[in-house]
Amino acid sequence: MAYDFIFKIVMVGDQSVGKSNLLLRYTKNEFDQFSKVTLGVEFASKFLKIEADQQYVKAQIWDTAGQERFRSVTGAYYRNAIGALLVYDITNRNSFESIPKWMKELKEHADPNIVMILVGNKSDLKEQREVKHEEGLKFSEKHQIAFIETSALNAGNVDIAFKNLIHEIYKISK
Numbered sequence: 001m002a003y004d005f006i007f008k009i010v011m012v013g014d015q016s017v018g019k020s021n022l023l024l025r026y027t028k029n030e031f032d033q034f035s036k037v038t039l040g041v042e043f044a045s046k047f048l049k050i051e052a053d054q055q056y057v058k059a060q061i062w063d064t065a066g067q068e069r070f071r072s073v074t075g076a077y078y079r080n081a082i083g084a085l086l087v088y089d090i091t092n093r094n095s096f097e098s099i100p101k102w103m104k105e106l107k108e109h110a111d112p113n114i115v116m117i118l119v120g121n122k123s124d125l126k127e128q129r130e131v132k133h134e135e136g137l138k139f140s141e142k143h144q145i146a147f148i149e150t151s152a153l154n155a156g157n158v159d160i161a162f163k164n165l166i167h168e169i170y171k172i173s174k
């Protein structure tokens with residue numbers, strides 16, 4: 001398919017926060033309850049039309065193959081990335097506390113103008129929530145990035161999260 005823009009987007013965040021399932025939900029509208037470290041893809045692509053300008057964007061979204069467990073996600077993964085989803089799990093405070101570390105990684109290895117969105121995933125697990133919505137919001141405001149809570153399981157806000165990021169990247173790229 002022809003496109004006007006191609007954006008490389010990376011998913012970062014601790015292991016098990018739901019990165020692979022967010023990608024699976026967005027690109028294939030599927031969910032994998034038993035997904036372990038990798039779903040076997042390096043990246044998945046999705047085409048998007050920017051209605052206002054009649055322009056086509058190819059979003060190439062990269063997923064880790066479990067390297068985040070060893071904190072060895074570097075080099076090729078971040079190279080030329082112009083967008084990033086910083087993902088934590090709302091039922092896992094440690095994963096939220098890791099976000100500054102992932103932000104630092106991005107700033108060191110990716111494009112200095114990289115556009116980020118903070119994503120609090122597993123919003124369906126309300127009873128197990130450890131990180132308040134306000135906490136995510138406060139962090140995002142402090143760092144002037146977008147914020148959204150999602151559920152890869154019930155698909156809540158998943159499309160909006162990716163679309164919001166892609167539109168922000170488009171604004172600085174056109």
Ligand code: GDP
Nearest residue numbers: 015016017018019020021033035122151152153
């Ligand atoms: P990754 O290590 O960050 O890629 O996380 P995965 O996508 O492999 O997900 C880790 C585990 O969390 C798997 O058992 C998923 O089924 C589960 N999971 C992922 N997203 C959600 C979600 O939105 N809600 C719930 N309840 N479970 C999820």
Ligand code: MG
Nearest residue numbers: 019020037038
């Ligand atoms: Mg994964």
